[in-house]
Amino acid sequence: MIIAFTSKGTDWDSKMDPRFGRTDYILFYNEDTQELSHLDNREVADQAHGVGPKTAQKLFERGAQVLITGNGPGGNAAEALKQMELKIFVGAGEMTVREAYEAYQRGQLAQGA
Amino acid sequence: MKLAIASGKGGTGKTTLAVNLALYAAATRRVALLDLDVEEPNSGIFLKGKLKREKQLFRAVPEWKKEACILCGKCSELCRFNAVLKLGKHILVMPELCHSCYACSELCPENALPMTQKSLGFLRHYEQDGLDFVESKMEIGVEMATPLIEQTLAYAEAEIAGADLQIRDCPPGTSCSVINATRDADFALLVTEPTPFGLHDLSLAVETMRHLDKPIAVAVNRVGIGNDDVFRYCEAEGIPVWASFPHDRRVAELYSRGETLYDKVDSIRTGMDAIHTQISSLGGGK
Incomplete structure (x- = not known):
C-alpha cells in the first residue's frame, strides 16, 4: 500500500501541509518496502489555476492508494481523484507526518470525499 | 465614445447610474447600453425594451x-x-x-x-426609444465570465455601429471580468460611496484603471452617509468628481420598485446632466 501525505518537509518529523493542491511536498510511504520518498510540489506556487488536479495527477502517477492531508482537496481536484481508487483522510493539518500516520493507523482520521 | 461604469465595491450604484444615464442621453443621441455584469445582469430590471434578438453564446473546449x-x-x-x-x-x-x-x-x-462547443449563456438585444440595450447572462454552472463579456463586446461592435455613446455596466471588483469589460473603453467612471469600505475599494479600482492607462472620473453616491474621505482622496489623487448624489430615501423607494430616477428626482437629473456634459466635452462624439 502506498500512502501519500501533504507535508511541509521531506521526513517523518516534518509538519503536515493542510493544503492539497498547493502543498509544498508530497511524501509517499510504501508500507511494503517501508520506503519514504518525496516529491517537491513547490513549482505550482506560480500557477494561478488548476493546481489541485495537477497535484492529483502526481498521486496517480505514483500509484498512491491512500491520501492523508489537512483540509481535503477542492472541487476540481476531487473530480480528478474520482478517476482513481483512493481513500482520502483529512484533519491531519496540524500534525507531523509521523503523528498523522499513527492517527491514520489508529483510525482517528476522518475519511473525506 | 465608450464609457465604462465601474467600481471596486459592489452595490454602489453602477447599474442605477448606467441605466439612468443611458435613458437620459438617449433623448439626444444614439446610445447603446451593455450590461457586462454577466454573472448577475440587472440593468434589464429597469428597462422595458422590445426583444430584438436572442443569441446563445458558446466557447470551445476539447473533448x-x-x-x-x-x-x-x-x-x-x-x-x-x-x-x-x-x-x-x-x-x-x-x-x-x-x-x-x-x-x-x-x-x-x-x-x-477535437474542440467542441460548450454553452455559456444567452445574449439578448432589446430596443427602447433610441436605446439599444444588450445584456448577456451566464448559465448556471459556468465559471468563467470573460468569454461571455468578450463576445458581448464583439456583438455590440458588429451590430450596434450606429450608437455614438456606448455605456457599459461593468461587474464589480478588479478581477479579469472588470479588465475585459474596461480594457478598450475610452473612459472609466468609477462609482463609489463615501464610506471607508467605498474608499478602500475605490482606491483598488483607481489603481487597476491606472494600470490600464485609463482616464478616470468618480461619481459619489449616497452623499450624507459616512464621511468626506472619498472627496479628500479624489482631490489628493487629482481625480475629477463628476457628480455626487445625495442620500435620499425616495431614490431607494423608486429603485425598489424598479423605476427610473432621472425623470423623477431632481438631484439625479442634475447629476446625469453634469455627467453627460463632461462626456460631451471629452470629444462628445465617437
Whole structure:
C-alpha cells in the first residue's frame, strides 16, 4: 500500500501541509518496502489555476492508494481523484507526518470525499 | 465614445447610474447600453425594451476521443491551465479550467482532442426609444465570465455601429471580468460611496484603471452617509468628481420598485446632466 501525505518537509518529523493542491511536498510511504520518498510540489506556487488536479495527477502517477492531508482537496481536484481508487483522510493539518500516520493507523482520521 | 461604469465595491450604484444615464442621453443621441455584469445582469430590471434578438453564446473546449488517443500525454504537459490531465489510461478534461486556447487540440498528433462547443449563456438585444440595450447572462454552472463579456463586446461592435455613446455596466471588483469589460473603453467612471469600505475599494479600482492607462472620473453616491474621505482622496489623487448624489430615501423607494430616477428626482437629473456634459466635452462624439 502506498500512502501519500501533504507535508511541509521531506521526513517523518516534518509538519503536515493542510493544503492539497498547493502543498509544498508530497511524501509517499510504501508500507511494503517501508520506503519514504518525496516529491517537491513547490513549482505550482506560480500557477494561478488548476493546481489541485495537477497535484492529483502526481498521486496517480505514483500509484498512491491512500491520501492523508489537512483540509481535503477542492472541487476540481476531487473530480480528478474520482478517476482513481483512493481513500482520502483529512484533519491531519496540524500534525507531523509521523503523528498523522499513527492517527491514520489508529483510525482517528476522518475519511473525506 | 465608450464609457465604462465601474467600481471596486459592489452595490454602489453602477447599474442605477448606467441605466439612468443611458435613458437620459438617449433623448439626444444614439446610445447603446451593455450590461457586462454577466454573472448577475440587472440593468434589464429597469428597462422595458422590445426583444430584438436572442443569441446563445458558446466557447470551445476539447473533448477526448479515447479510440484515437495513443496516450502520449503531450496535451497534459502543454496545458498551462492544468485543464487536461493524463490519469493512467484516461485523459480528463476540466472544462471549467480550460481557456479555449486550442493548444492541446492543435498539437495532438492523433487529433484525439477535437474542440467542441460548450454553452455559456444567452445574449439578448432589446430596443427602447433610441436605446439599444444588450445584456448577456451566464448559465448556471459556468465559471468563467470573460468569454461571455468578450463576445458581448464583439456583438455590440458588429451590430450596434450606429450608437455614438456606448455605456457599459461593468461587474464589480478588479478581477479579469472588470479588465475585459474596461480594457478598450475610452473612459472609466468609477462609482463609489463615501464610506471607508467605498474608499478602500475605490482606491483598488483607481489603481487597476491606472494600470490600464485609463482616464478616470468618480461619481459619489449616497452623499450624507459616512464621511468626506472619498472627496479628500479624489482631490489628493487629482481625480475629477463628476457628480455626487445625495442620500435620499425616495431614490431607494423608486429603485425598489424598479423605476427610473432621472425623470423623477431632481438631484439625479442634475447629476446625469453634469455627467453627460463632461462626456460631451471629452470629444462628445465617437
